[in-house]
Amino acid sequence: MVNHQIIDDRSTTLSIEDFAALRENLHEQLLFRQEQLQQLSSVATTRADALLDRQAASQIEVRVKLAASARMVLTDVEAALTRLDQGSYGTCHLCRRRIARERLMIVPQARYCARCQHVREAGR
Secondary structure (H helix, E strand, C coil): CCCCCCEEECCEEECHHHHHHHHHHHHHHHHHHHHHHHHHHHHHHHCHHHCCCHHHHHHHHHHHHHHHHHHHHHHHHHHHHHHHHHCCCCECCCCCCECCHHHHHHCCCCCCCHHHHHHHHHCC
16 A cells, blocks of 8 residues: 655655655666666676686676675665555654655665764764
8 A cells, every 4th residue: 555645854745746756766776676686697607617717707796796786776675665555655764754855856765864874874
């Protein structure tokens, strides 16, 4: 069930149209990451015999890192779609405040408001 509430965040709101656009964007990202992972895994298996070559080994390392990154984004996108379905989309996981519309339009899978994201990154 989709929650079509309007989310107030100081001077910004998410309209029903925003929710639809964000859902579409997340779905496109989901498909892109799934396809990316499929391509990366198919390339890696067809080049298994080239492991002895240094260049091939470094290319495989890059593909492994790309695949890990794609899996991480895919997980975030799937979680955002779940939050949309459950009606909790747009709420920061740390402070429980609403995430700014502008942030969600740029990073629709965002779990944290900009302030909490900054705090998390500073703590790394």
